[in-house]
Amino acid sequence: MQGGPEANGDDKFFIAANDSLQEQRFSTLKNGDTFAVFDQHGDALNMRSTPQGIFYRDTRHLSLFQLLIEGTRPILLSSTMREDNTTLTCDLTNPDIFDEDGRMVLEHDLIHVRRSRFLWQGACYERLLIRNFDDQQRKISLNLRFEVDFADLFETRGTRRKKHGVHHAPTIDKDRVTLSYTGLDERHRKTILQFDPIPTKLVANEADYEFTLNKKEARAVFVAVECDEPGCGIPLRKSFFSALREARRTLARLSSRASVIVSSNDIFNETARRSIADLYTLTTLTPQGAYPYAGIPWFSTVFGRDGLITAFEMLWVDPTIAHGVLMYLAANQATEIDPAADAEPGKILHEVRQGEMAELGEVPFKRYYGSIDSTPLFVMLAGEYLQRTGDLRSIAQLWPHIEAALGWITHYGDRDGDGFVEYGRRTKEGLANQGWKDSHDSVFHADGQLAIGPIALVEVQAYVYGAWRAAATIAQQLGRVNQAGGYTKRAEELRWNFDRRFFDENLGTYVLALDGEKNPCRVHTSNAGHALWTEIAYPERAEAVVRSLMGTTSFCGWGIRTAASSEIRYNPISYHNGSVWPHDNALIAAGFARYHFQKEASRIFEGVFAASTYIDLRRLPELLCGFPRQRAQGPTFYPVACMPQAWAAASMLYMLQSCIGLSFSPENGQIIFNRPILPSFLDEVLLYNISMGDGAIDLSLRRSRSKAVIEVMQHKGNIRVLTIT
Template identity: 45%
Template sequence: MAANTSTATTQDSPTGNGLGQGFQDADAVLPQYHIEAQTSLVERPLRSLKYGEAFAVLDSYGDIGVLPGPEGLYFQDTRYLSRLGFTIEDQRPLLLSSVMQDDNGALSVDMTTPDIRIDAHDETTIPRELIAIERTKFLFKGACYDRIGLRNYDSRHWKLKIGVTFDADYRDLFEVRGMDRPVRGKRSVQVASESEVQFRYVGLDEVVRTTSLHFGPKPKHIEPGRAEFEVSLPPGGRTSLFIRVVCESHRAFTSAPAAEKVGEDAAAGLSQAAGSAAVARHPKGLGEGVIFARAYRDARRDLRQLTAGITTIISSNDQFNEAACRATADLYMLASRTPEGIYPFAGIPWYSTVFGRDGIITAMMALWIDPNFAKGVLRYLASTQAKAVDPAADAQPGKVLHETRRGEMAMLGEVPFRHYYGTIDGTPLFVMLAYEYYAVTGDIETVKRIWPALELAVEWMNRYGDRDGDGFVEYARDTDKGLENQGWKDSHDSIFHTDGHLAKGPIALCEVQGYVYAAKNGMAKLATLLGHDAFASRLGEEALALRENFDKAFWCEEIGTYALALDGAKKQCAVRSSNAGHALFTGIALPERAASVAANLLSKDGFNGWGVRTIARGEARYNPMSYHNGSIWPHDNAMVAMGLARYDLKPEASRIFQGMFDTALYQDQKRLPELFCGFMRRNQRGPVSYPVACSPQAWAAAAPFAFLSACIGLEIQHDRNRIRLRNPTLPDFLEGVSIFNLKLGTSRIDLRVQRYGSDVTVNVLRRVGDAQVSVVK
């Protein structure tokens, strides 16, 4: 993710160290791509919808921009609708309930009228709670559909004035995040017909962006920014109003540079031909009610098709079932179709686009639920892999994409993220995922298809990734606009020494060496499978040497765990961090180190009762409110738990799972957020939220499935036609879990994992095919 950090340093325990004044002053300057926060996203519940490249951030009423914040209807990294307010007799309704449907397909809002004075002269009033208002909103193919239904429960006939206000500011997402732009394009608005208003923005990037608002029935009055309806409701009467907001973009000119840009976007796999940006078309003459009903039907069918055949779980704990249901719904809401398959966009609101690292890790954690995520991610990243050296994009041949953006600022180069490759870990993670995908599915055709990309990725690791030839993969940005830190903790201040001073590069991160180790081991197995024996042998030798050298260079006896990183002088950043847990996840950690690493992670400084902190309490830059220096990330904890389970440290993995489940119970919709603050857990109080965390976030949504698979030791081994559960265990909040439609080749298995005290049994409930199930203790 692009960095977003707090510059304050706050300790929740006397064990924290103070920061020297010398670099406090340097940190006072806001870091790159800072997410500005005058208001917190936790001040009021927000609701998110997404389809393809469009997403909406709404308040609980389903409105946009009534209060300041990130609310809006966004399309291709631009806010196409910045305000949409709904009133009755110039008053806002009373909110009764606001819920996302279980599958995230739509937002359902129930409201009623407040006490309304119709005529100030004769004091005619409508007592509250006589008119029921039911609102349904969803997105489908570049459009937002909104139905407002009203029903009169009074014995009297009422005529009501309904007002809808709206605006479109066409702010680039990075502007919404807080960046200033001295020059912008030209915006205009017109009443296109008696039931349509159209906003138009001609950007500096020669793209015309339009927002068309269609109303049904025809408003009594319509003007730029406002539509007014008169509704007549007899006793028991019902009526509905419809608002359809259509987002579109096209080139203003057909110059050669513009044509080249279109070609690049198509290569990125986010073209209109893919359906992600295509607008739903409706025959002329249809009423808005019919259009709404058809789009709703098609959207439901589309979602059912996307989730058909996935693995599902039902446990003994209803609250965990709710959390798992929401996590599943979030994964598929964030999934976008590309020509290469489905790709999980990273998160809403700040990262609703392709991120290489996020997509890979999400796919890894969800691999046993639905391998189609991994297939789509692998194919997409192979198709967008860098082919040349491009310092402005931090790109070298073989490097995997970090992120892609389609907003005006990215197109103009005001931010470097149009096709940006500034990630040090995406490339080895890409190779890791390729082997894990094959091991589970046996899909050799996909491996063959992306094999040239895998070979280029390995070459990049050895040539460009290892800048000084010492066997470790390091990073240093090639453009001042690029990210200063290029691991998953990419805040400007996330890599530092014990005294708090920032490390100078090139920087070799602890976890990245583990990813490279696992990537080369996996690639060696794939190479053997395809008959490249010499290549496989070389990769195996490189992986073995890396493991030995890693332990010598990164193990730090003083802190009892692996160092966070090595700086450009090969000096250890001897800081206790969650990064060391990734050394367990990848298997690069020596077995004799595992218990010490685990003890460090689960100590009171490392584990706050909810999860493992990114940076342990007491380290120089520890700040429980920071983005990466003391906060808690569910996906990070899931990878740590998977690492603990790999070294058969199941009680420790279960402890983290328990903490994360407890966290979900305190969250709106039981949804794990992108991150939360690292303050120590206190009795009768929930975890402390982070003010601008994305929710939903793809890898946070996939985390519950990673926790569960780690604890039950789930291994799907296609080459042996076997599903194995290695030393399965369950945390205290789960007495039993049933797993349905677990896939292995053409076989389908239903399992029941049941806990009796500290003992766990496994029963096969259904088997279709010849796959075997075994339990190893």
């Protein structure tokens, strides 16, 4: 991500941690470029340093939205997210209501309010159903309070601004209020709140209703909050139901392409369904195809690295996501040098932002290229996509972008000509650390001193090796034999130099990085596991790396820590120096499996799954604290972790693939299982709709001692299954 949540003098883009998102148990909704964060009541309370409210294109279009009964906050009965994430439903009731003389005028639990809310095409729709369960007629006042601050997302993250634009006087009609703001970027932003039926009273910040309800009578109130986008032009009551229908149908169509996973473990089934729902909720349709936005609330936008890794994790389930990611990133590949954006020809995007601060350059992320790993990961994914699908036509279309990416690796990535790719920001406004661990203190030496750049990270060299190998495979299939040979040679040269400079016999694993003086950072970190993922590690090194990562200082029971507990900067509640990240563990488990350490991969899978059983909605967060796992106790949550987070949601899908050794050979019409095993918590797994070409297959895997036995249940097209034992 960008800078991590820890603040220091060099980190302008930190995320303020004044409150725990876990403690407040926020509910999130997303559709396209709109996302919303509400508390369990369905309210958004006007707190500038928290992400509550409705956001559209990195601007908060509703900062306060609160429901009151007789001027008092109702009692929460339940708050439920629909399994496909489209709808939030909150059930509320009235507290005891007293008049000014202290006499009770309404006893608790007589009035029930059900709030049903969803997002669709830049708007938030809500229906409030108010029902009187008293045995007599009741007069009820319902109050809806609202405010808009038009704060930039970075302000809600903690960044302070000296100047703002102009808030305009509200426009009030009989059934709607329009609130608007002209930013310093000269863009006019507006929020329209529409009500049906017409409120009894409507002012700039409140809509009031007075109802007389007979016993058991119910009334409905409909509300729409439109963010810049024009409304649908039909009555609100009707548009609520038509928009809800379209929102559900669209999400169902998008997710229908995915393979379906059903197992003998009901809790894992819930986790798998939630993962799929989260992934397609986060996926946004772009002109180039579907792209998974990184996470809510802080990163609901395009991130290159996140999208690429999420696509890797989902590739066996739905390769069209990888296609959309590759096409979008190719269309937005850098073509010129721009120091403010850390852009150089051939480089792949880090992040895109659409808010006022990005437009003005107050943050450099309007279209920012400050990640060192997105470019090699782009080439790697292109190779993996071809291997998964055989779609040579799309890869041929991408070939000029692949060549440009390789050109960037050669001419700009390797700053000093030593064969390794290093990073260093071009201006002081950019990110100081540009690997996936981008906190200010995430790259350090054994004595705790921070590394001074340019920095060559261990995993980045592994990705570059993977990129050269992928490019060789692609070039071979495109008939570019000479280029393929050259790329293979580059890969093997890098592999030899990498082993010589990065493997440390005394450390028993790979060093974290080489600093600007080429001094190694001799610390135990999870980064070393990525060398197994891309297979840059020589086979004789694999066992030592696995042993290091699965030792008690690194493997905490919930997964592998980002930094071992033996290191001087270890902190289990830090962002990158001792925490556990599901996606990191998924890549490491995939690396283990590639060197035939499936049992160790399954232990990682079991740890991450066990953590999910303690989490609301079975939803894996961006990261967990790295405290040791204790018997009959759950994991410790990180206070400002994103949930849902795309690469976390996809992590268990990828870990399942690693354990069962699933790969594809479209040119031979084969689906391959290499030494498949099932983790301890799964006795049987059914996989439906695994697609390849024009065909699809349904399979069952059942535990048989230490192995998994595979049976074809149904197939369409010419697909064969090959099991390697």
